[in-house]
Amino acid sequence: MRNNLPALLDVLRVQFADRVLSSNAAREQHGSGESHLPAAWPDAVVMAHTTQEVSDVLRACTKHHVPVIPFGAGSSLEGQIHAPHGGISIDMSAMDKVISVHDADMDCTVQCGVTRQALNEHLRATGLFFPVDLGAHASLGGMAATRASGTTTVRYGSMRDLVLGLTVVMPDGEIIRTGSRARKSSAGYDLTRLFVGSEGTLGIITELSLRLFGIPEATQTAMCSFNSIEDATETVVMALQCGLALNRIELADTLQMQATNRYSHTALPECPTIWVEMTGSPATVENDMATFEGLAETARQIDRATTADDATRIWRVRHDALYAARALRPGIKGISTDVCVPISQLPACVSAIQEVIATTSIQAPLVGHVGDGNFHLVLLYDPESETEVREARHINSSLVEMAIEMGGTCTGEHGVGLGKKPYLQAEHGPALGVMARIKKAIDPDNIMNPGKIFDL
Numbered sequence: 209m210r211n212n213l214p215a216l217l218d219v220l221r222v223q224f225a226d227r228v229l230s231s232n233a234a235r236e237q238h239g240s241g242e243s244h245l246p247a248a249w250p251d252a253v254v255m256a257h258t259t260q261e262v263s264d265v266l267r268a269c270t271k272h273h274v275p276v277i278p279f280g281a282g283s284s285l286e287g288q289i290h291a292p293h294g295g296i297s298i299d300m301s302a303m304d305k306v307i308s309v310h311d312a313d314m315d316c317t318v319q320c321g322v323t324r325q326a327l328n329e330h331l332r333a334t335g336l337f338f339p340v341d342l343g344a345h346a347s348l349g350g351m352a353a354t355r356a357s358g359t360t361t362v363r364y365g366s367m368r369d370l371v372l373g374l375t376v377v378m379p380d381g382e383i384i385r386t387g388s389r390a391r392k393s394s395a396g397y398d399l400t401r402l403f404v405g406s407e408g409t410l411g412i413i414t415e416l417s418l419r420l421f422g423i424p425e426a427t428q429t430a431m432c433s434f435n436s437i438e439d440a441t442e443t444v445v446m447a448l449q450c451g452l453a454l455n456r457i458e459l460a461d462t463l464q465m466q467a468t469n470r471y472s473h474t475a476l477p478e479c480p481t482i483w484v485e486m487t488g489s490p491a492t493v494e495n496d497m498a499t500f501e502g503l504a505e506t507a508r509q510i511d512r513a514t515t516a517d518d519a520t521r522i523w524r525v526r527h528d529a530l531y532a533a534r535a536l537r538p539g540i541k542g543i544s545t546d547v548c549v550p551i552s553q554l555p556a557c558v559s560a561i562q563e564v565i566a567t568t569s570i571q572a573p574l575v576g577h578v579g580d581g582n583f584h585l586v587l588l589y590d591p592e593s594e595t596e597v598r599e600a601r602h603i604n605s606s607l608v609e610m611a612i613e614m615g616g617t618c619t620g621e622h623g624v625g626l627g628k629k630p631y632l633q634a635e636h637g638p639a640l641g642v643m644a645r646i647k648k649a650i651d652p653d654n655i656m657n658p659g660k661i662f663d664l
Contacts (some may be wrong), residue, residue: 212272213251216296219268220254227255235255240299241289242344244541245626248290250297255609257302259383259414261373265298266412267381275655276379278408280321280347285544286498286625288407300349303414306330314420315372315389320349320413322408327418332545334361336420340365341456342621343527344532349413355405359456359526362448362579366621368404375415376403381653389417395500400527407623408649408657424487427455428497429519432484432507433477437461437562437574438523439506440480443496444578446503447484448551452496457579458483458526462575463532471532472525477509482578485519526575532572533586543587545604545627545660547611552582557610558583564606568599582620609634624661632662 213278221228229235232251239249251274256262269276275295282289291297303319306327310316311334318327330335340351342358350356352374357366364370373387385401387393390422403410406589434440437459444457460468465478482598484500486493501510513519525532534541550555558574565572566583576583589596608618608631618631644662647654654664 211275214270215295216272217252218273219272220265220296222263222541223264224254229253229255231652233400237282238277238279238299239291243287243290244543244624245287245290245529247522248287248292249294250291250354251294253297253299255278255299255302256427259303259377262298262300262377262412263383264383264415265296266377267294268378269655270380270653273365273653273655275440276412276659277657278349278353278412280350280353281323281345282626283342283344283346284350285355285622286619286627288623288625288657288660290626292626295655295658298362298412299450300412300414302346303349307415308338309334309420310389311336313389315468316416316420317415317417318348318381319415320352322345323347323396324351331420335423336373337423338370338418338496339351343530348416348418350546352404352413353407353417354544355621357577357580357582357621359458359523359577361577361582362457363455366527368401370419371400371404372417372419374400374403374413374417376411376413378411379653379656384411405623407625407660408623409647409660410656412656424455426488426490426493428486428493429483429522431476431511431522432482432504434480434482434507437480437657438555440482441484441558443482443504443506445551445554447500448579450499450503452500453486453488453492454484454496454579455487456483456485456523456577459574459576459578459583460526460529461574463536463571464529464575467528467532467573471535472528474525476525478618479508483642487522493626529573529575530586533575533588535573536573537588537590540588540590542589543600543604543627544584544622545587546576546581546582546584546620546622547606547607547616547618548582549611549614549616553614553616554578554581554583557616560610561585561603561607563602568603570596570599570603572603576621580620581616605631626660629661629663
């Protein structure tokens with residue numbers, strides 16, 4: 209494929225001129241991201257500004273049989289933006305326009321490079337907001353491509369639930385539209401859901417129509433400290449079974465709270481902790497928070513935020529959890545891994561993996577969106593130490609095996625990319641072959657983000 213690269217670059221430079229980047233700095237930026245995996249640089253980067261330009265790049269790459277890797281904000285954790293086969297990285301960060309907002313219908317259409325933070329800033333005067341809250345500075349196109357979720361998934365769902373329709377550029381450059389702004393449809397195959405979570409292996413998402421929601425009338429935040437991780441997770445399960453007005457319910461273990469205090473210069477209790485946020489009418493919020501406090505009978509301390517600023521500070525330390533964890537061993541990214549299990553299995557899964565961690569020398573802070581059974585470990589290991597590499601891989605594989613055996617998944621929100629690819633066969637069995645056949649039918653030359661999710 210790379211034999212055709214010089215001819216392809218000549219074609220691209222005619223149209224894009226100085227928006228074709230081949231410096232080492234540009235290539236490194238677009239082949240690294242936030243992943244712990246070794247960098248894999250593309251051969252060049254094209255800065256695209258429109259759907260038509262993305263189409264032109266794909267048409268040229270198909271003609272020259274050169275791989276294409278979509279790039280949004282570079283926040284992926286499982287190597288989705290890496291270029292193990294070289295090729296062209298299409299950077300769509302400049303495609304950052306909010307195309308339309310339909311207040312009455314509570315939806316909007318945006319270009320793929322718009323971030324959730326920018327969208328919510330744009331929506332501020334409308335009384336509406338987009339709820340998927342990763343904490344990371346990620347593009348909405350990338351969030352759809354990885355089927356992202358976050359702290360508010362327990363109430364609003366993930367990107368799978370909030371994307372109404374897409375504009376997608378196919379491998380041959382054809383531009384298609386999937387779905388509509390209608391809230392439901394029974395018209396043919398659900399292509400929108402096919403592309404959501406496909407990680408750029410089938411086509412490139414350039415525009416999205418998204419559901420919006422009204423800003424809640426009242427919000428209440430609290431932090432609850434527990435003596436054990438088992439008490440904390442059992443409280444989460446009870447809260448979910450009671451049908452409370454939970455907007456977010458997050459968990460951190462003792463090590464994560466120690467890391468948080470060091471990184472954020474706080475003095476929070478260094479023990480298993482739950483963050484809780486209720487939203488709704490003032491009466492509902494007050495009633496449900498009181499109910500939650502009653503359920504948390506094993507809590508050693510419950511602190512309610514008394515002001516909006518207090519609540520903001522509480523959630524800021526949660527959003528800084530990844531960077532706080534990494535700061536325990538400066539200069540080491542570690543493996544940031546995640547799984548998701550049925551809610552009833554959450555306490556058992558958390559307890560079991562912590563027993564595994566205790567048999568190793570690895571520091572592995574735990575934090576998670578436990579309202580939907582999803583939690584993360586940051587496995588801090590020295591890549592130069594064979595022992596630590598082996599132990600970190602053992603923890604990661606043990607966690608995935610536990611989750612799948614409990615009826616869960618190897619990744620709740622990080623996606624597959626290169627990092628979780630080895631576990632797809634165990635989770636999906638023969639269905640993985642069906643995915644491969646779909647891939648071959650849509651992308652017969654295998655130019656779309658090759659090597660991700662599975663190998664052909």
